[in-house]
Amino acid sequence: MKFSSRIIIFTISCVVIAVLLVLLGGAFTFRQLAFNQQQHQLRSVVEVLDNQLSVQPDTPEFAQWLPNWLRAHNIQVLEVANRGGVIYTFRELNYTGSSKNLIAYRYPLLAHPEFYVQIWVERPFKRLTYEPEAMLGIGGGLLIVALGLIVVFRWLKQIMYGAELLQTRGNQIIAGRLRDMREGSPKEWPNAASKALELLIDELIEARQERSRFDCIIRNNAFVDELTQLSNRTHFLNQLEAEISDADAHIGAVLLIYLRGMDDVNYQYARSEGDAILQQSADVLKQYTRRNIDVNLARYSGDSFALLMPLSTLDEAEDTAAGVLKLLERISLPEVADADDFFYIGIAGYQYGDDAQLVLEQAEDALRIAQIQRHNGWYVIPRELNSSQTGKGSVRWRTLLQHVLVNDSLHYYQQDVFDEDGRVCYKEMLARITDYQGEVINAGVFLPWAEKSGLLMDFDRHALAFAMKQVKYSRQSISVNLNISTVLKQSVMRELLQWVFSVPYKECQKLVLEFHETQLSQLNDTEMMRLKALNKKGIKLAVERAGQRVVSTQYISELKLEYLKLHPSLVRDIQLRQVNQLAVSSMLASCAGRVKVVALGVERNEEWRVLQRLGVHYAQGFLFSKPEPF
Template sequence: MVAVLLVLLGGALTFRQLAFNQQQHQLRSVVEVIDGQLSVQPETPEFAQWLPNWLRAHNIQVLEVANRGGVIYTFRELNYTGNSNNLIPYRYPLAAHPDFFIQIWVEQPFKQLTYEPEAMLGIGGGVLIVALGLIAVFRWLKSIMYGAELLQTRGNQILAGRLRDVQQGSGKEWPNAASKAIEQLITQLIEARQERSRFDCIIRNNAFVDELTQLSNRTHFLNQLEAEIGDADAHTGAVLLVYLRGMDDVNYQYARNEGDAILQQSSEALKQYTRRNIDVNLARYSGDAFALLMPLSTLDEAEDTAAGILKLLERIPLPEVAEADDFFYIGIAGYEYGDNAQLVIEQAEDALRVAQMQRHNGWYAIPRELSSTQTGKGSVRWRTLLQHVLSNEALHYYQQEVFDEDGRVCYKELLARITDYQGEVINAGVFLPWAEKSGLQADFDQHALKFAMQQVKYSRQPISINLNIATVIKQSVMRDLLQWVFSVPFKECQKLVLEFPETQLSQLNDTEMLRLKALNKKGIKLAVERAGQRVVSTQYISELKLEYLKLHTSLVRDIQVRQVNQLAVSSLVASCAGRVQVMAVGVERNEEWRVLQRLGVHHAQGFLFSKPEPI
């Protein structure tokens, strides 16, 4: 419509200008005739006789011929009834008489033009037809462009990583072929990611999981043990070796099928007993032995665990060739921060040999005084201490910086600390497991979350906090978080990073996933920690928009000499390619960092870069 109006307006102006040009052309002709006649018959009666009629024929209302001395000839139409002030003046010099000039006053073009109804009806009908055609074309273009806009919106959502939300497009999208092609490609991409996740699990299963029992294998167990011993937060713990002494006789008498059945039943019994404590790492140490890693445990607690395990194992039905009273033995060795992992294993094996010398199902623990005063305080004493910390607001925080490969700070992680009655600082890795056992985990998480939300207001870098996912997805906590999101600027929301353990993220249902996605859409960033500690599906990477994936320290420790760890890290990096930034935790040596960079890890956290500092 605007185009038609512009065309009509342009045509009208052009036609008007052409009329003025035609009028000026006629007036020039009159001036040329008068200039010629002045040379032939100046001051003759004939000139005054024919000129008025000729001027009337050209609709000239006033004409004056003048020179420097004044007007020498004037013509004025006496019968003109219009307003002389509306006449258009023109001034022309005479070419043959340079001292003379002519001034002419005429009416505007189209002054006498009449608008006949028939002509106007035709013009109006034409304009109406054009307008209706333009409206139809505009509506058609609008419908086409609406489909293109839908396709554009869908493309933006795909670029934002929300594949599953736009897997099926609207039937109004245009072009239809592009819409169907995108649907097909999204389906193939989702299937490829799922296949990639399954392939990643297969790689890590082959590297770290025993095929028969589906437990961690010896390599993975040793990685976990070295990571725990090298973790200053762990303090103390215990290793249990569970040996099935009569397996050789069973395999010899009944072939391997019967022996495999006993191993599977034993692994199920161990899983059942350790299921209540997710921090216990269970592995198949060798063909007829299992191993348990119990962080933050004392030897007394390890012996209680051994007694409970032995009761479950003795319920397993054994073939006649096996001596039920001389079949299950357990060796126990304690460790503390800074010990040698191989030496701890050797002590557990020595304890196992001592237990076998008793010739009756049992266990033996290598006597040792562990230096830590924080582990094994007792559940009542721990609960009392933790309640005292919460009631007196005695929880304080350290911060540790996280760097990229160019040495820039990506964000700062908050690390919780408490102080016991003797004034000793206790790390979160020690008191949080007891807080969970005492039912106080949610209180500590909410305190940490509120502190982090306060810190992002004053910090230039993003602030991260490690939380239990069960706390965050509570309706009350979600409500508080969303209220905070709506009360602060969006840039401030983007500086809050929530970190969750991989084992918890991998077990979320669809409803819980939606709650985390709601936080993510409001600007809060999500990260996963302890990736690779357990062999779980990485499907959560496709479900959530994660900012960072933090490798567990067991994969990072001495990675330059561990080919299996390098394979696992490469698999995780490939699963995150283009979607999540992979970060190594616990980097302490340049050799580790160089290998990690070569594998595609470009962010790191550890003593090699910075140490925790109090806030």
């Protein structure tokens, strides 16, 4: 019920109750006065009888005139008696009513204590008639009260309309539509509260923007190179260690790109000339790696860069090195630099369980061998990587993935997400396929190939359909990882909305859609509105791999997120890395209690204790549970 309606109903109720109390009080008072008047008259009759008995105690000749006098007082029955019995009785023979309707009064005679008088009379209002003229005053009063209530009702409704508008805006702000409710209606009341709310919203939006920028500054200082705006060596090492410790990744490659002639350029020219070459090289590498969000690019040292290529074979790494080298050779170099002896690339492969520092040393060895050749080029450390799941070739991958879709052989596992009290918050759905040899392949391996083969949307729609069926039977919420471009497709949005309208609201709230942070941070306003529409219908939103790249956290303010999952590179050995602790604290400050932050990849009690101390209350990893089939 609206606030104004409650006020109006309360006011009208108070007035009506007051009027009823006045009427009831007046009626009871008038009734009591009538009875008191009747008793006063009867006492005067008793006094006359007592006096007459004193004058004529033996022969009460007053019995001759007494009947007419009693009829004049509407007395129906009168008895004078003592202990010996009744000595005088009067009864009105013309009374046609029932004796049950008579009221009995008994009075002692003061002058003759041995006598008493008992009188039966009609009630005071027995013969009262309610003429319209007599009720005119009461009716007029009630009419005036009713008219007054109507006037007060209209006045309150008019004055409370502004309060309703203010309350509506407050509810919208609570619902998360802060920017939409930035300006209120001029009719809002109280006007001072409306203006104060507008000022507070402006300050809050500005504070959130400043906090987002401050968060980026903190993480930039911790993980980003100031000149090239690429990841620094610390962040790159975190990413490499996370990939090597990820059993789903299997294999990958590291490329070290060295600009050999930078010392001569910096010696011969101003340092600004060398910085310009570094910036151009960084732009070339960004352009080349922009197509693949899984490739991590970093400034490894003053005159070298590093590329981390998960799920890549050494052959694919060599192809990447050739493409990068062609682009770098197009950069215009000063005369002091030898263009044919300037760019060198060292390549080293890794697999699950390797030592990150040893992999980097192998890449540096490959880089030194490439420099010995004295011509722009690359060198790869030969190595047999133990993985039969990567490097099948695009044709073989496409054939396998199409076979999986046609035969509906895609199956799913689940892994629980726990809170700090050990309770399950929701279950994450993990996709798996089986190749021709019967080996199980994780989603982290086959989904990149599905994207290259143009089949990613089919896999995403299959996973989404499976999740929508499972939430009907699950007690906990179920999350599904999707590519955001799939969800934003008009056909998929239509299917989601149709499902939302066909199931109970509580069932919709069990579905959690997880998106990559990099994808989410690049959405425009129209795409944001589509996600907000899903969120309003009850579907929850979550972000995965938060902190893998240094991006703006403004999306946290734009969307009503349920969960934010930290990238495993921030969680791994966090008890030993102050920089990671600083980055996690920065992410938590950006969430500001609005989003539940989940630590992904927790494997040690030491990591979980530090995360709890920092303010992370939810976790997922082998420390708590392992993936199990649905």
